[in-house]
Amino acid sequence: MELTKPTKLEFYDQMLKLQSKAILxxxxxxxxxxxxxxxxxxxxxxxxxxxxxxxxxxxVTDSNVRFCVQDVRSKDGVVFHYGVAEDSSMENELEQGKxxxxxxxxxxxxxxxxxxxxSAGHLLDVCMRNVGVGHLEPGKGxxxxxxxxxxxxxxxPLNELQNKQREIEIEVNALISKGGKVYATVLPYQEAAELxxxxxxxxxxxxxxxxKAYFWTTFVxxxxxxxxxxxxxxxxxxxxxxxxxFSRPVQGSNPRIIKxxxxxxxxxxxxxxxxxxxxxxxxxxKIRTKKGMTKVFYTIGT
Numbered sequence: 001m002e003l004t005k006p007t008k009l010e011f012y013d014q015m016l017k018l019q020s021k022a023i024l025x026x027x028x029x030x031x032x033x034x035x036x037x038x039x040x041x042x043x044x045x046x047x048x049x050x051x052x053x054x055x056x057x058x059x060v061t062d063s064n065v066r067f068c069v070q071d072v073r074s075k076d077g078v079v080f081h082y083g084v085a086e087d088s089s090m091e092n093e094l095e096q097g098k099x100x101x102x103x104x105x106x107x108x109x110x111x112x113x114x115x116x117x118x119s120a121g122h123l124l125d126v127c128m129r130n131v132g133v134g135h136l137e138p139g140k141g142x143x144x145x146x147x148x149x150x151x152x153x154x155x156x157p158l159n160e161l162q163n164k165q166r167e168i169e170i171e172v173n174a175l176i177s178k179g180g181k182v183y184a185t186v187l188p189y190q191e192a193a194e195l196x197x198x199x200x201x202x203x204x205x206x207x208x209x210x211x212k213a214y215f216w217t218t219f220v221x222x223x224x225x226x227x228x229x230x231x232x233x234x235x236x237x238x239x240x241x242x243x244x245x246f247s248r249p250v251q252g253s254n255p256r257i258i259k260x261x262x263x264x265x266x267x268x269x270x271x272x273x274x275x276x277x278x279x280x281x282x283x284x285x286k287i288r289t290k291k292g293m294t295k296v297f298y299t300i301g302t
Contacts, residue, residue: 006077008041012256015115015184015271017043018106024060027094036080037067037094043104044081045111046074050141051118051270054106058083061101065090111271117143119182119260119272120279120300121150123172126263128152128296131167136294138201143270149297155289168296169284179277180261184268192255197264200255 004025010017022039029035037058047053053072058081059065071082085091121143128136136152156164185195193200259265261276273279281301288295 004038004078007039007074007079009079010041010043011045011271012269013184014043016274018108018111019043020104021061022102022104024094024097024100024102027091027097030080030082034071034082035084035091036082037069037102038078038080039102039104042072042079042081043106044069044072044079045114045271046072046079048074049118049268049270050121050143052110052114052144054111054114056104056106059103059105060093060097061103063090063093063100065093065097067094113145114143115271115273116279116300117145117148118268118270119276120172120282120298121148122258122266122268122272123175123260123263123276123279123282124150124168124284124296124298125266126175126260127168127171130171131164133164138266139293147297148299149295152294152296153292155292155294156287158289161287161289165284165287168287169282172282172284175261175263176276176279176281178261179275180263181275182258182260182272184256184258184272186254186256188254192257192265192267195257195259195265196267200267 010020020041020043022041024037025040026038027035028038039058044054044056045051054069055071056069058067058069064087066086067081067083068086069081069083073080073082085094121141125138128134133156136154136156138150139153140151142149187195189200255267256269257265258268258270258272260272279300283299283301284296285299286295286297288297
């Protein structure tokens with residue numbers, strides 16, 4: 001299938017928006033047998049950056065057609081909403097529905113949990129600096145409910161692990177109790193670097209005629225093979241915005257920065273809480289150092 005133009009990501013600017021309208025661009029069955037909808041814009045967060053995808057429903061306006069969204073992925077800037085029609089006999093209406101208005105409804109409880117886990121992972125980075133282990137460089141993050149963690153490049157002496165685990169947990173819960181507004185902003189590279197404490201991660205990947213794009217503007221690369229590099233010298237303004245959304249920070253680009261309270265920001269393309277206090281509480285369940293890497297596992301309160 002020839003891909004259409006990039007999908008506008010409404011959640012990028014409106015992380016708390018759970019219902020919206022869009023235009024149906026395409027309904028198709030993929031090579032893997034799964035059926036998917038492509039829309040001109042979406043509030044559904046695709047899986048990536050260590051964060052699970054949203055789920056929910058997409059309904060055709062003035063119709064009984066209801067599509068259950070079970071998984072959301074992105075490729076070359078186009079978002080694919082995978083799922084099934086509640087009534088298979090009405091699939092024909094989806095197949096012929098190009099150009100029709102649809103209503104999107106994101107599952108609130110899942111979005112809220114995913115956002116809390118993701119924000120907790122970012123807050124963990126802040127605490128690592130605050131307790132004296134800021135030399136550890138954030139790497140892979142896993143913000144799924146079944147065992148979230150953040151992996152850092154660097155190690156902590158074995159005889160200090162237990163004390164650091166306790167210090168981090170005390171610090172992170174103090175920040176949660178204090179609270180602080182969380183917001184996202186798109187800035188020129190240098191301004192973004194200043195907001196992030198003076199520098200951005202070294203994620204520069206220039207290619208001839210454009211940029212090599214990845215899934216999220218975040219310190220965590222996308223898992224799996226859902227994202228492929230793409231370079232194009234004839235990018236329109238919307239495509240350039242998509243590069244900012246889906247490439248890692250590049251000199252001259254406008255990365256999206258997430259800032260939690262008064263703490264330094266960091267590049268990220270995911271969804272987050274509106275206030276740090278919404279994380280409720282956090283337990284650092286384990287810290288493991290192995291082969292030059294340190295993993296910090298955590299859970300959040302309910």
